[in-house]
Amino acid sequence: MQSKTTSGAMLEAMREKPPLVHCITNYVAMNIAANVLLASGASPAMVHAPEEAGEFAGIASALTVNIGTLSTQWLDGMRAAAKAAASSGKPWVLDPVAHYATAFRRQAVADLLALKPTIIRGNASEIIALAGGESRGQGVDSRDPVEQAEDSARRLAERQQAIVAVTGAVDFVTDGNRAVRIKGGSVLMPQVTALGCALTCLVGAFAATAPEDLFGATVAALATFAVAGEDAALGAAGPGSFAWRFLDALAALDGEALDARARVSIA
Numbered sequence: 001m002q003s004k005t006t007s008g009a010m011l012e013a014m015r016e017k018p019p020l021v022h023c024i025t026n027y028v029a030m031n032i033a034a035n036v037l038l039a040s041g042a043s044p045a046m047v048h049a050p051e052e053a054g055e056f057a058g059i060a061s062a063l064t065v066n067i068g069t070l071s072t073q074w075l076d077g078m079r080a081a082a083k084a085a086a087s088s089g090k091p092w093v094l095d096p097v098a099h100y101a102t103a104f105r106r107q108a109v110a111d112l113l114a115l116k117p118t119i120i121r122g123n124a125s126e127i128i129a130l131a132g133g134e135s136r137g138q139g140v141d142s143r144d145p146v147e148q149a150e151d152s153a154r155r156l157a158e159r160q161q162a163i164v165a166v167t168g169a170v171d172f173v174t175d176g177n178r179a180v181r182i183k184g185g186s187v188l189m190p191q192v193t194a195l196g197c198a199l200t201c202l203v204g205a206f207a208a209t210a211p212e213d214l215f216g217a218t219v220a221a222l223a224t225f226a227v228a229g230e231d232a233a234l235g236a237a238g239p240g241s242f243a244w245r246f247l248d249a250l251a252a253l254d255g256e257a258l259d260a261r262a263r264v265s266i267a
């Protein structure tokens with residue numbers, strides 16, 4: 001892994017000093033995302049009203065923005081928060097949920113990209129479409145393999161000067177220069193709604209903990225999900241029992257186990 005400090009050290013640092021993470025995420029994801037952050041050691045706050053989102057972004061250590069259940073009001077809050085985060089030099093993460101689906105979402109994501117997210121996390125269909133390619137995504141679900149999104153991710157990272165994380169069976173992270181793949185997780189993960197959205201919030205939590213190494217922080221968040229996903233799948237009877245086992249697995253994971261088990265390779 002190409003990082004000065006390890007994923008495990010970042011996880012331990014987060015638990016020692018829980019970062020306040022400002023999450024503007026969708027109605028489906030709010031509860032699971034907050035629980036994922038708590039189980040991992042971060043302090044989540046879901047704040048989206050335009051009247052306060054900018055102010056709150058000034059207080060938090062990182063911001064995450066997810067367009068899953070968008071409205072004009074929410075978009076105003078997202079813009080205000082992204083501007084505040086960018087102007088105070090704090091990392092902010094964009095999750096462009098189903099941005100290809102409607103004109104409203106396409107415009108919203110173009111507006112948000114102009115505010116320069118430091119990290120972009122999406123599934124393969126979302127990243128392919130964001131880079132200008134033809135994606136086969138249906139609604140919020142990916143229908144493209146991650147391997148097919150790798151070139152798109154590299155192009156998008158260069159164009160946006162951002163770190164791009166593509167998730168799926170094998171995750172891919174690039175800053176346009178470096179790139180790694182992360183193996184692990186479970187086929188049950190896409191069967192539980194909003195796990196990708198929750199991961200985006202966790203990327204924000206790691207970015208808040210290690211703002212000097214945003215590439216390493218992104219890899220650490222994805223590796224945490226990969227290892228906890230493997231643990232949760234052991235003994236899970238299906239998506240229902242996987243979901244609660246996943247929270248327990250996150251809470252039980254320590255830095256040493258994360259470093260020993262993370263399967264990260266240079267791409």
Ligand SMILES: Nc1ncnc2c1ncn2[C@@H]1O[C@H](COP(=O)(O)OP(=O)(O)O)[C@@H](O)[C@H]1O
Nearest residue numbers: 123167168169184185186187189190195196225
């Ligand atoms: N087939 C799979 N096998 C293992 N892990 C997976 C698989 N599909 C998705 N994941 C994992 O599920 C999490 C959410 O990713 P993904 O399903 O791609 O996001 P989204 O929910 O935004 O579509 C990530 O940690 C990813 O690695």
Ligand SMILES: Cc1ncsc1CCOP(=O)(O)O
Nearest residue numbers: 026028068140194195196197
């Ligand atoms: C089902 C759904 N509808 C709008 S947002 C959302 C959740 C999407 O979550 P994820 O991107 O993690 O699959």
Ligand SMILES: [Mg+2]
Nearest residue numbers: 097123196197
């Ligand atoms: Mg998603």
